[in-house]
Amino acid sequence: MSETLHLHSKYDYGDHVRLSATFLDFNGDAADPDVDVILRVMAPNGAVNVYQYSLAQITRDGVGLYSYIQKVEQEGDWYYRFEGTDDPTAAAEYWFHVQDSVFF
Numbered sequence: 001m002s003e004t005l006h007l008h009s010k011y012d013y014g015d016h017v018r019l020s021a022t023f024l025d026f027n028g029d030a031a032d033p034d035v036d037v038i039l040r041v042m043a044p045n046g047a048v049n050v051y052q053y054s055l056a057q058i059t060r061d062g063v064g065l066y067s068y069i070q071k072v073e074q075e076g077d078w079y080y081r082f083e084g085t086d087d088p089t090a091a092a093e094y095w096f097h098v099q100d101s102v103f104f
Contacts, residue, residue, distance in 0.1 A: 012098070013100075014071070019039065030065065031088050034087045036052055036054045037053040037060075037085075040083075041080045042078065042079040045074060051068055075104075
């Protein structure tokens with residue numbers, strides 16, 4: 001799995017952050033997982049939300065390309081993990097930071 005994600009990026013409270021993943025087969029070619037794509041997002045308060053492509057919660061942008069738009073309404077470090085189930089099976093974890101705001 002190759003990731004084009006916001007690793008160590010900083011955002012402002014209220015931003016919409018695009019989380020994306022590229023799934024590759026063993027030849028390095030873009031490929032869709034056979035069963036599903038799962039995204040787990042953990043907010044700074046520790047709450048975890050799980051999203052699935054099969055439930056139309058994640059967007060397929062092309063072969064092997066998936067994304068999700070996360071509105072960030074908590075300051076601190078956010079963590080997320082994309083998982084492909086079955087062929088290709090892959091997972092990757094990343095994080096980004098939402099800066100403190102004097103307004104919220």
